[in-house]
Amino acid sequence: MKSKIESLQVLRAFAAVFVVVNHLWGEYDTTITQSLGLNIIGNFGVDAFFILSGFIMCYKTREDSRLGLSTGIDFIKKRIERIYPIFLIILIPFMLLYLKQTHPARIYEIIGNIFLLPSFTSNPSYHMLIGPSWSLVYEMFFYIIYAVVMMLVRNKKQLVIFSVGFLVLMVVTIDAFSLRGPELGASNFSYMIGDPLMINFAMGCLYAQCFNKLHQVKISIPLATIMILAFFILGMWLNEKGIARFVSFGLPAMAIVIIFSLMDASGSRSYRLLVYLGNASYSIYITHFFTQVCALILFSHMNINHDLYGIIFSMVSVIAACLFYSLIEKRIILAFQKRSLHQRVPKDVIQ
Numbered sequence: 129m130k131s132k133i134e135s136l137q138v139l140r141a142f143a144a145v146f147v148v149v150n151h152l153w154g155e156y157d158t159t160i161t162q163s164l165g166l167n168i169i170g171n172f173g174v175d176a177f178f179i180l181s182g183f184i185m186c187y188k189t190r191e192d193s194r195l196g197l198s199t200g201i202d203f204i205k206k207r208i209e210r211i212y213p214i215f216l217i218i219l220i221p222f223m224l225l226y227l228k229q230t231h232p233a234r235i236y237e238i239i240g241n242i243f244l245l246p247s248f249t250s251n252p253s254y255h256m257l258i259g260p261s262w263s264l265v266y267e268m269f270f271y272i273i274y275a276v277v278m279m280l281v282r283n284k285k286q287l288v289i290f291s292v293g294f295l296v297l298m299v300v301t302i303d304a305f306s307l308r309g310p311e312l313g314a315s316n317f318s319y320m321i322g323d324p325l326m327i328n329f330a331m332g333c334l335y336a337q338c339f340n341k342l343h344q345v346k347i348s349i350p351l352a353t354i355m356i357l358a359f360f361i362l363g364m365w366l367n368e369k370g371i372a373r374f375v376s377f378g379l380p381a382m383a384i385v386i387i388f389s390l391m392d393a394s395g396s397r398s399y400r401l402l403v404y405l406g407n408a409s410y411s412i413y414i415t416h417f418f419t420q421v422c423a424l425i426l427f428s429h430m431n432i433n434h435d436l437y438g439i440i441f442s443m444v445s446v447i448a449a450c451l452f453y454s455l456i457e458k459r460i461i462l463a464f465q466k467r468s469l470h471q472r473v474p475k476d477v478i479q
Contacts, residue, residue: 137406139388144409146173148416148445153438160435165364175381182332189284200279207271209464218414222257244268246317250309258417262314270329288337292330299326324374331382345390352391359383408453415452419445
């Protein structure tokens with residue numbers, strides 16, 4: 129893996145930890161959480177994740193790829209293999225609890241949770257059983273758009289133009305004609321298609337097209353750190369002033385993605401640890417809901433300082449997720465990779 133892409137794993141680490149801290153610590157109204165903005169940093173992390181998704185998907189699409197039906201199918205297949213096995217493992221206990229507590233069980237809600245589908249009827253009772261998985265619904269929607277366009281165009285340039293154009297036009301049209309529905313826990317289709325968060329994927333795709341022209345540019349880690357902190361503080365300040373999320377979080381997150389992508393690599397232990405956490409970011413993101421639920425149960429029977437609670441359970445959540453990544457997620461990834469080696473795959477298929 130190139131160091132510049134590896135540096136983006138460091139950003140993934142921060143983004144995932146931000147979400148964990150937001151949910152396990154920032155949701156409590158304390159002096160520390162308010163002063164540090166821990167109640168909103170998870171939003172910054174999600175914006176960064178969406179931009180990174182657009183960037184990585186476009187970056188990994190080869191310039192000489194022969195696009196078409198088979199390539200698009202292969203692309204979405206690989207995305208499903210990457211997302212669903214881990215997600216379904218985490219979903220099982222929450223689905224069993226749902227079936228035990230809900231009578232009668234709503235079939236559409238069961239199917240929607242299994243396949244990461246939003247509500248198409250604006251049903252206020254519809255929700256994702258794993259809270260953070262709403263973002264996976266957005267991710268899968270973007271992947272489907274990207275795959276469909278991939279099936280219809282001839283080359284990568286057209287793929288980027290039409291994917292970005294569709295996303296931007298969709299959001300602008302829905303908002304311009306006031307067609308966006310209620311948010312409903314961010315799992316409502318009529319809300320999602322007009323959500324400016326979808327434009328984050330488009331920004332990532334556009335930057336991927338520019339990245340190859342900037343590959344000689346390198347930013348030292350000290351300078352990059354200062355720049356990243358400046359954009360992060362700017363975003364937090366803009367959000368505090370009530371500026372729209374796309375401007376307060378989306379654009380600063382885009383700037384931060386660019387800086388990370390151009391940042392020098394390092395062989396230090398702290399850097400390698402951050403890269404590891406970035407590799408484990410999906411596990412950190414999706415499993416922390418377990419810790420959140422368990423912590424709420426324990427906290428309801430204990431009198432503990434909210435800040436101490438937040439620190440302890442945030443650390444426990446990240447450590448547990450790393451174990452899950454090393455023992456389960458990595459093995460599942462390796463299993464799919466081994467299976468792919470035994471199949472005939474066209475040379476220019478997306479990896």
